[in-house]
Amino acid sequence: MAKQKKTQRPKAQTPKGFRDYFGAEVAQRTEMLRVIAGVYHRYGFEALESAAVETVEALGKFLPDVDRPNEGVFAWQEEDENDNGDWLALRYDLTAPLARVFAQHRNDLPTPYRRFAMGPVWRNEKPGPGRFRQFYQCDADTVGSGNVAADAEICAMLADTLEAVGIDRGDYVVRINNRKVLNGVLEVMGLSDDDQKANVLRTIDKFDKVGESGVRELLGKGRLDASGAYIDGVGLSDAQAEPVVAFLTSKADNTAGTLANLRAAIGDSEVGAKGVEELQSMADLLAAGGYGPDRIVIDPSVVRGLGYYTGPVFEAELTFEIKDDKGRPRSFGSVAGGGRYDDLVKRFTGQEVPATGISIGVDRLLAALHMKGRLDTDTTGPVVVTVMDKHRMADYQAIVSELRNAGIRAEVYLGNPKSFGNQLKYADQRNSPIAIIQGGDELEAGTLQVKDLILGAKIAETASQEEWSERPQQFEIPRAELVERIKALLDEQNQ
Amino acid sequence: MAKQKKTQRPKAQTPKGFRDYFGAEVAQRTEMLRVIAGVYHRYGFEALESAAVETVEALGKFLPDVDRPNEGVFAWQEEDENDNGDWLALRYDLTAPLARVFAQHRNDLPTPYRRFAMGPVWRNEKPGPGRFRQFYQCDADTVGSGNVAADAEICAMLADTLEAVGIDRGDYVVRINNRKVLNGVLEVMGLSDDDQKANVLRTIDKFDKVGESGVRELLGKGRLDASGAYIDGVGLSDAQAEPVVAFLTSKADNTAGTLANLRAAIGDSEVGAKGVEELQSMADLLAAGGYGPDRIVIDPSVVRGLGYYTGPVFEAELTFEIKDDKGRPRSFGSVAGGGRYDDLVKRFTGQEVPATGISIGVDRLLAALHMKGRLDTDTTGPVVVTVMDKHRMADYQAIVSELRNAGIRAEVYLGNPKSFGNQLKYADQRNSPIAIIQGGDELEAGTLQVKDLILGAKIAETASQEEWSERPQQFEIPRAELVERIKALLDEQNQ
Numbered sequence: 001m002a003k004q005k006k007t008q009r010p011k012a013q014t015p016k017g018f019r020d021y022f023g024a025e026v027a028q029r030t031e032m033l034r035v036i037a038g039v040y041h042r043y044g045f046e047a048l049e050s051a052a053v054e055t056v057e058a059l060g061k062f063l064p065d066v067d068r069p070n071e072g073v074f075a076w077q078e079e080d081e082n083d084n085g086d087w088l089a090l091r092y093d094l095t096a097p098l099a100r101v102f103a104q105h106r107n108d109l110p111t112p113y114r115r116f117a118m119g120p121v122w123r124n125e126k127p128g129p130g131r132f133r134q135f136y137q138c139d140a141d142t143v144g145s146g147n148v149a150a151d152a153e154i155c156a157m158l159a160d161t162l163e164a165v166g167i168d169r170g171d172y173v174v175r176i177n178n179r180k181v182l183n184g185v186l187e188v189m190g191l192s193d194d195d196q197k198a199n200v201l202r203t204i205d206k207f208d209k210v211g212e213s214g215v216r217e218l219l220g221k222g223r224l225d226a227s228g229a230y231i232d233g234v235g236l237s238d239a240q241a242e243p244v245v246a247f248l249t250s251k252a253d254n255t256a257g258t259l260a261n262l263r264a265a266i267g268d269s270e271v272g273a274k275g276v277e278e279l280q281s282m283a284d285l286l287a288a289g290g291y292g293p294d295r296i297v298i299d300p301s302v303v304r305g306l307g308y309y310t311g312p313v314f315e316a317e318l319t320f321e322i323k324d325d326k327g328r329p330r331s332f333g334s335v336a337g338g339g340r341y342d343d344l345v346k347r348f349t350g351q352e353v354p355a356t357g358i359s360i361g362v363d364r365l366l367a368a369l370h371m372k373g374r375l376d377t378d379t380t381g382p383v384v385v386t387v388m389d390k391h392r393m394a395d396y397q398a399i400v401s402e403l404r405n406a407g408i409r410a411e412v413y414l415g416n417p418k419s420f421g422n423q424l425k426y427a428d429q430r431n432s433p434i435a436i437i438q439g440g441d442e443l444e445a446g447t448l449q450v451k452d453l454i455l456g457a458k459i460a461e462t463a464s465q466e467e468w469s470e471r472p473q474q475f476e477i478p479r480a481e482l483v484e485r486i487k488a489l490l491d492e493q494n495q
Numbered sequence: 496m497a498k499q500k501k502t503q504r505p506k507a508q509t510p511k512g513f514r515d516y517f518g519a520e521v522a523q524r525t526e527m528l529r530v531i532a533g534v535y536h537r538y539g540f541e542a543l544e545s546a547a548v549e550t551v552e553a554l555g556k557f558l559p560d561v562d563r564p565n566e567g568v569f570a571w572q573e574e575d576e577n578d579n580g581d582w583l584a585l586r587y588d589l590t591a592p593l594a595r596v597f598a599q600h601r602n603d604l605p606t607p608y609r610r611f612a613m614g615p616v617w618r619n620e621k622p623g624p625g626r627f628r629q630f631y632q633c634d635a636d637t638v639g640s641g642n643v644a645a646d647a648e649i650c651a652m653l654a655d656t657l658e659a660v661g662i663d664r665g666d667y668v669v670r671i672n673n674r675k676v677l678n679g680v681l682e683v684m685g686l687s688d689d690d691q692k693a694n695v696l697r698t699i700d701k702f703d704k705v706g707e708s709g710v711r712e713l714l715g716k717g718r719l720d721a722s723g724a725y726i727d728g729v730g731l732s733d734a735q736a737e738p739v740v741a742f743l744t745s746k747a748d749n750t751a752g753t754l755a756n757l758r759a760a761i762g763d764s765e766v767g768a769k770g771v772e773e774l775q776s777m778a779d780l781l782a783a784g785g786y787g788p789d790r791i792v793i794d795p796s797v798v799r800g801l802g803y804y805t806g807p808v809f810e811a812e813l814t815f816e817i818k819d820d821k822g823r824p825r826s827f828g829s830v831a832g833g834g835r836y837d838d839l840v841k842r843f844t845g846q847e848v849p850a851t852g853i854s855i856g857v858d859r860l861l862a863a864l865h866m867k868g869r870l871d872t873d874t875t876g877p878v879v880v881t882v883m884d885k886h887r888m889a890d891y892q893a894i895v896s897e898l899r900n901a902g903i904r905a906e907v908y909l910g911n912p913k914s915f916g917n918q919l920k921y922a923d924q925r926n927s928p929i930a931i932i933q934g935g936d937e938l939e940a941g942t943l944q945v946k947d948l949i950l951g952a953k954i955a956e957t958a959s960q961e962e963w964s965e966r967p968q969q970f971e972i973p974r975a976e977l978v979e980r981i982k983a984l985l986d987e988q989n990q
Contacts, residue, residue: 010552012598012843015573015583018546020596026542034529042899044877044906044925047521051513051629052547052585052615053569057505074548074583076571078510088510088569090547101515103507110924112909120547134546145909149888153907156896281888288889289896348507382539393644393776394783401651401784404537411539412648414607414640429605430539 017127018134028377029366032165033118033138036360039161040116040140043153048115050097052122056087058100060347074124090122094139095344095357102143102355103348111144118362139338141357143345148278151176151312151340151356152285158316158336158358159295165365166374171320172335175299178279178312179339181262182303184272185247188265189240199234200244205303207248219244243267250300255283258298278312313339314358318368332368336360381430383410383486387417388439395443399436399482406483408490427453433493434486438479447476450485454493512622513629523872524861527660528613528633531855534656535611535635538648543610545592547617551582553595555842569619585617589634590839590852597638597850598843606639613857634833636852638840643773646671646807646835646851647780653811653831653853654790660860661869666815667830670794673774673807674834676757677798679767680742683760684735694729695739700798702743714739738762745795750778753793760795773807808834809853813863827863831855876925878905878981882912883934890938894931894977901978903985922948928988929981933974942971945980949988 014020021029037047056075073092078085091097094117102113118138127133140157142150155174162172182204191197203218210218217223219241222233243265250261259280266272279298286296302315318332338358345353369375383403385396396412403410413423427435437449451474459473471492477485509515516524532542551570568587573580586592589612597608613633622628635652637645650669657667677699686692698713705713712718714736717728738760745756754775761767774793781791797810813827833853840848864870878898880891891907898905908918922930932944946969954968966987972980 009845010555010843011550012553012595013550014546014595014599015548015550015581018548020546020600021542021544023541023543026544030529030532030542034525037525042902042904044904046518047516047525048518049516049521051509051515053510053513053617053629055506055508055510058507060505074571076569086510100507100509104509105515110921114906122548134548142909147888147909149892149907150909152892153909160899284889285892288893290893290900348505350504393642394779397644397647397780398783398785404655405785407537409537409539411609412644414637414642414645414648426605 015133017125017132019132024375024377024379028369028375029136029362031377032362032366032369033136035164036138036161037116037118039157039164043114043140043157043160045114045116045140048098048101048117049119050091050094050101050117052090052120053088054091054097054100056089058348059089059091059096072124074122092123093121094119094137094359095141095341098139098141098143098357099344099355100348102353103345106349112150113143114140115143116140136362138360138362139357141355143355144353145356146342146354148281148312149285151278151314152282152289154338154356154358155282155296155314156286156289156291158314158360159291161360162316162318162335162365166369166372167318169295171372172295172316172318174296174314174316175302176279176282176296176312176314177298177300177302178275179309180271180275180278180311181266181300182247182275184266184269184275185243187269187271188243188267189236196234200236201303203234204244204248204301207301207303212245212249215248216241216245247300251298255293255298258300259283262300275311282312308341308343309339310342311340312356313337316360320372322371332371334361335365335368379431380409381427381432383408383434383436383490384423384427384430384432385410385412385436385438386420386423386427387413388420388437390417392438392443395438399438399448402482403486406487408483408486424451428457433490436486442476442479446479448479448482450475450477450489452489452493510628512620512627514627519870519872519874523864523870524631524857526872527857527861527864528631530659531633531656532611532613534652534659538609538635538652538655540609540611540635543593543596543612544614545586545589545596545612547585547615548583549586549592549595551584553843554584554586554591567619569617587618588616589614589632589854590636590836593634593636593638593852594839594850595843597848598840601844607645608638609635610638611635631857633855633857634852636850638850639848640851641837641849643776643807644780646773646809647777647784649833649851649853650777650791650809651781651784651786653809653855654786656855657811657813657830657860661864661867662813664790666867667790667811667813669791669809669811670797671774671777671791671807671809672793672795672797673770674804675766675770675773675806676761676795677742677770679761679764679770680738682764682766683738683762684731691729695731696798698729699739699743699796702796702798707740707744710743711736711740742795746793750788750793753795754778757795770806777807803836803838804834805837806835807851808832811855815867817866827866829856830860830863874926875904876922876927878903878929878931878985879918879922879925879927880905880907880931881915881918881922882908883915883932885912887933887938890933894933894943897977898981901982903978903981919946923952929984931981937971937974941974943974943977945970945972945984947984947988 073089075087075089077087116139120134121137122134125133140154155176159174163169186197203215207215214223218231218233219236220233223231225231246265250258250265252258252261259276262276266276283298302313314337315334316336317334320332321329322332324330336358340356342352342354344355385400387396400410400412413426415426424435433454435451435453437451442448455471455473568584570582570584572582597604611634615629616632617629620628635649650671653669658664681692698710702710709718713726713728714731715728718726720726741760745753745760747753747756754771757771761771778793797808809832810829811831812829815827816824817827819825831853835851837847837849839850880895882891895905895907908921910921919930928949930946930948932946937943950966950968
């Protein structure tokens with residue numbers, strides 16, 4: 001045979017940091033999003049689906065002097081004659097598009113505008129294990145209301161949503177804090193240097209990990225890390241650090257106690273007092289709605305990184321225990337977060353438009369439900385009608401059509417029918433519950449052979465047919481009783 | 496007041512050719528996709544969701560010497576040190592990613608692999624009225640089966656899908672043709688010049704518009720367009736053109752007649768005979784499954800543009816009449832198409848992998864259902880609890896929580912409560928069925944005022960309250976009977 005010229009073949013690979021989702025994974029996410037949309041809808045929120053692509057200008061994360069503005073986003077320039085086309089980018093979250101949508105359509109939208117959105121977002125970041133560059137978010141926001149009742153509503157809805165998708169009450173908690181209280185604390189400390197402020201905020205964010213003494217060290221001279229590295233401190237005196245520690249440790253046994261501690265921590269700061277008042281209002285509203293601190297709690301240790309929050313911030317944590325990489329128990333952690341951001345729409349319109357919202361990390365929540373065994377998606381494959389005689393495809397097609405018309409998931413084997421073993425292997429790989437066989441004898445007798453693959457698998461597992469002797473693994477049925485007998489067997493299997 | 500420095504504000508605009516979808520539009524599409532997924536699943540297909548982003552190499556539409564490979568797609572280059580990163584692109588359909596997925600995961604996937612996928616695709620094309628650069632597709636494909644039973648199954652599934660989403664039997668038809676028959680016709684004609692072949696194919700594609708005599712002209716010397724422009728012909732003699740015309744006009748009153756005509760048209764071409772045989776098999780299989788020519792019909796005028804089809808091709812047309820731009824009646828037209836493509840996976844693996852599939856144009860199908868009045872999405876807004884006293888938000892919150900817990904869509908008005916008129920205007924804009932009012936008097940009496948906004952709208956329309964006198968537009972209920980009375984009124988409104 002003549003040597004063929006080798007041609008360069010393309011690699012069959014997802015780009016780095018992207019992945020494919022198969023079968024049950026897709027169905028589980030779709031179903032979870034459907035349930036969440038139901039709760040959001042019941043709360044009066046309306047669906048919004050904007051395009052994946054926005055102008056870089058509208059996303060607004062980029063400096064005008066950067067040549068290729070794809071820091072953190074996937075961006076490209078539109079072709080035009082003068083090489084002067086718009087820069088476009090894939091959205092990196094669902095909040096920036098919402099600000100653009102509200103600014104663009106504000107004359108047609110009701111105010112306040114309650115909207116929810118669910119879909120993929122893209123981040124041009126270095127991928128890592130379990131860290132993908134495309135992932136789902138599921139957001140709900142209220143635009144155009146400065147009332148903390150809007151924030152309280154979002155928190156209540158978040159609690160209802162977690163329960164609706166299958167997280168038991170007691171296995172989650174929604175924690176609330178308020179940026180204004182934090183600003184009050186910084187004011188009381190007399191910090192004027194912005195860098196120092198930022199360092200204090202970063203330290204507060206570590207409270208969860210390093211605890212009170214760790215925070216004291218980090219606010220002061222510094223601290224020896226668990227890894228042995230020395231972390232420089234912010235350089236405050238003990239007296240200066242005191243309000244921060246008081247703030248972080250202000251959570252008491254009940255809401256009234258926590259609020260009293262916060263009032264003490266913010267001293268005579270006006271903005272701090274406003275923040276405490278807002279927390280008090282939210283607590284009152286939530287209590288009136290029946291949401292006690294077993295579900296939604298004021299917790300001053302919640303900070304949330306994003307710079308754009310201006311008032312209440314919230315975070316939903318799943319509190320049940322899992323094991324970490326090293327087998328140590330820890331709580332599952334955060335699955336959703338959000339807060340009030342009053343300046344995002346202003347970028348477009350010049351007018352301040354108050355807004356507040358939440359974003360659920362869909363994949364984290366799915367992982368949690370998976371761990372709790374709460375994803376009961378049906379992974380049963382189709383009934384497989386095997387092909388004993390390739391010239392009789394029409395007969396097999398008739399069988400499968402009858403089953404499908406009766407609502408039963410079914411298919412004819414469409415591979416090469418030569419090896420019957422391969423057909424059964426295929427049925428096994430598809431997780432099929434039943435194989436149907438009709439050779440020449442059965443055709444003549446007007447019957448079908450029915451093979452119970454679930455029972456077959458059980459027998460294979462225990463290596464003993466005796467305990468299943470009452471139930472035959474394969475049996476014959478009249479062709480005319482196809483649908484009723486298959487239905488009955490499927491019911492039996494599902495018991 | 497001092498003049499403020501004017502800062503450049505970003506434009507709140509979707510990029511050209513992209514749009515936002517609101518409320519019911521999103522819900523209707525979601526629901527339609529859910530129904531379609533149900534049918535596909537019943538047929539044994541498994542969901543697949545690949546990322547929006549693929550390597551340009553895997554999409555494989557581009558010449559290696561093009562500097563920026565974004566002809567028709569949105570593409571960009573990954574950053575790396577040597578300015579030598581991979582080119583990435585947004586997928587332009589769901590078939591190219593399927594070929595990549597099957598090649599990448601073929602050792603873990605069952606063969607044949609039946610999969611469905613639904614989601615947006617992107618085209619970097621000039622947008623026009625109703626033509627967007629992001630739109631939904633909904634595909635089902637069987638990879639790894641060369642059996643035309645797979646093609647027949649796809650056609651049956653397409654018919655079932657159209658009926659499941661609300662297209663009546665009789666309002667659609669799935670037409671089937673076979674590329675091999677067409678190739679047989681070209682063979683019989685003795686055409687060797689590829690350009691001329693392509694011109695003949697293009698002409699065949701116009702049969703729908705210009706009819707038999709038009710095709711004869713276009714295959715010959717040319718034709719005067721309706722616009723007055725002269726269209727050059729392919730330059731065939733009348734005798735040479737005859738097989739094409741015979742092929743195009745071979746559709747008879749029944750399948751047997753059509754197939755006989757086709758056999759005559761392809762003469763002694765082997766590939767043509769193979770094509771007719773495949774059509775015969777499909778017709779037999781479909782008949783056995785109960786799909787008669789009222790639903791699925793062999794129609795030689797179906798060509799389908801895409802070059803990659805190698806065997807059966809199909810198209811679903813909605814046959815009910817609509818009015819075109821100029822008010823003339825025409826049939827709604829194509830909503831889905833597909834066919835067999837046996838070479839797509841080979842690009843990656845070198846091995847031929849037969850495949851066949853269908854793609855539904857989701858937005859076209861939604862538009863059709865909209866025209867037929869088959870989109871009965873509930874567009875009713877939430878019950879709105881108005882705010883008479885802003886210090887009593889907790890009371891209003893309690894009312895709304897009770898309603899939500901009873902499964903009733905409800906919300907508190909969260910805008911500025913100063914003007915009661917604005918609150919009712921908001922309720923109107925939200926299409927709310929009911930407003931609930933509790934001022935000081937009602938609070939004291941332990942009651943609520945209930946305003947029937949649906950009735951109110953009806954009275955406003957007819958400008959006469961008399962005919963509705965039995966049903967009051969506003970009435971008082973005991974606070975304790977909130978849920979049952981609101982439920983009863985909603986039921987009444989829905990009758």
